[in-house]
Amino acid sequence: MGLRGGPPRPAEPGGPALRFSGVVHRYRSIVALDHLDLEVARGETLALLGPNGAGKSTAISILLGIQRAQEGEVSVLGTDPRSAMASGKVGAMLQVGGGSGLPHGVKVRDLLSMTARLYRNPAPVARTLARSGLTELADRQTQRLSGGQAQRVRFALAIAGDPELVFLDEPTIAMDVEGRRSFWAMMRQFSTEGRTVVFATHHLDEVDAVADRIVVIRKGAVVANGAASTIKAAVPTRRVRFASKGVDPARLRELDGVNAACVRGSQVVLDSLDADATVRALVASGVSFTDIEVTGADLEQAFVALTSDLAEAHTVDDAVAPAYSAPIRRPPASRTAP
Ligand SMILES: Nc1ncnc2c1ncn2[C@@H]1O[C@H](COP(=O)(O)OP(=O)(O)O)[C@@H](O)[C@H]1O
Numbered sequence: 001m002g003l004r005g006g007p008p009r010p011a012e013p014g015g016p017a018l019r020f021s022g023v024v025h026r027y028r029s030i031v032a033l034d035h036l037d038l039e040v041a042r043g044e045t046l047a048l049l050g051p052n053g054a055g056k057s058t059a060i061s062i063l064l065g066i067q068r069a070q071e072g073e074v075s076v077l078g079t080d081p082r083s084a085m086a087s088g089k090v091g092a093m094l095q096v097g098g099g100s101g102l103p104h105g106v107k108v109r110d111l112l113s114m115t116a117r118l119y120r121n122p123a124p125v126a127r128t129l130a131r132s133g134l135t136e137l138a139d140r141q142t143q144r145l146s147g148g149q150a151q152r153v154r155f156a157l158a159i160a161g162d163p164e165l166v167f168l169d170e171p172t173i174a175m176d177v178e179g180r181r182s183f184w185a186m187m188r189q190f191s192t193e194g195r196t197v198v199f200a201t202h203h204l205d206e207v208d209a210v211a212d213r214i215v216v217i218r219k220g221a222v223v224a225n226g227a228a229s230t231i232k233a234a235v236p237t238r239r240v241r242f243a244s245k246g247v248d249p250a251r252l253r254e255l256d257g258v259n260a261a262c263v264r265g266s267q268v269v270l271d272s273l274d275a276d277a278t279v280r281a282l283v284a285s286g287v288s289f290t291d292i293e294v295t296g297a298d299l300e301q302a303f304v305a306l307t308s309d310l311a312e313a314h315t316v317d318d319a320v321a322p323a324y325s326a327p328i329r330r331p332p333a334s335r336t337a338p
């Protein structure tokens with residue numbers, strides 16, 4: 001099948017796991033999805049990354065057939081979202097308001113068997129327990145689980161039907177570092193069984209290791225698409241650190257190229273889109289400093305640069321612009337130092 005006129009790709013069995021083309025979704029005057037285009041291959045683990053309000057949950061609810069796209073086309077496992085859901089091949093872990101979202105007074109194993117019965121071809125409960133690291137907790141009542149354990153049960157519910165495709169909306173929200181680490185390890189194991197996993201998050205730290213590909217969305221449209229390394233490399237931000245006493249952050253923000261300035265005690269960190277110009281301006285400013293160091297962008301800086309209001313009209317896409325180099329925000333052309 002022709003994919004937007006690109007070079008022919010080897011046919012995937014049954015096509016992509018999901019595809020959005022030109023999807024627009026509004027809540028009254030709020031545009032939640034603004035011509036969103038997205039394709040996820042079968043077996044891929046995709047992180048949908050974006051700040052709060054970017055449209056992640058809206059995209060997932062459309063993929064699940066909970067809401068219908070107002071414009072554009074959506075396909076899931078080669079059919080429309082509702083039919084895909086009805087086939088039992090799609091599982092989901094949605095965002096919950098407060099609490100664990102689990103019913104009380106029921107054992108983990110019983111909750112999973114009840115859920116499995118709703119599916120045509122469920123996984124055996126023992127396998128779901130093992131996949132979610134819950135074998136030891138099978139006889140525990142749901143209200144006696146820790147926050148991280150409850151999230152595992154919610155994951156287990158999402159995979160109880162042995163789905164081909166799983167959506168996880170902010171699955172590690174409110175989990176501690178250890179809880180998140182083991183959650184991702186468990187999810188990674190599940191995805192290596194050839195399942196497609198799409199998860200939304202605004203936590204960047206683990207995405208790097210967990211996802212095959214990252215799609216950054218901002219205001220309902222894709223602003224970056226690629227491996228974490230592509231996204232980091234695409235952003236010209238550099239971090240300039242040094243030690244200085246009693247320096248005014250406002251003054252640092254005025255230096256050429258500086259995007260953000262943070263002062264903690266005597267430690268100063270500047271994010272710069274032109275580290276050379278920043279260092280020159282710093283020297284010219286007469287601020288005294290020691291131990292200066294310039295490093296490349298990490299994923300978090302890349303994310304901030306891509307999703308900030310300064311990022312208008314620039315996109316990073318592996319497929320379209322592998323050698324993206326345009327600055328996201330041009331440093332001021334030339335500002336003479338005071
Ligand atoms: N049910 C709703 N009614 C009105 N506005 C909504 C509703 N759900 C989401 N929005 C708005 O749509 C935008 C996208 O929200 P959402 O998809 O929840 O983003 P995310 O999951 O990335 O935080 C936001 O501006 C949000 O306030």
Ligand SMILES: [Mg+2]
Nearest residue numbers: 056057095170
């Ligand atoms: Mg959300």
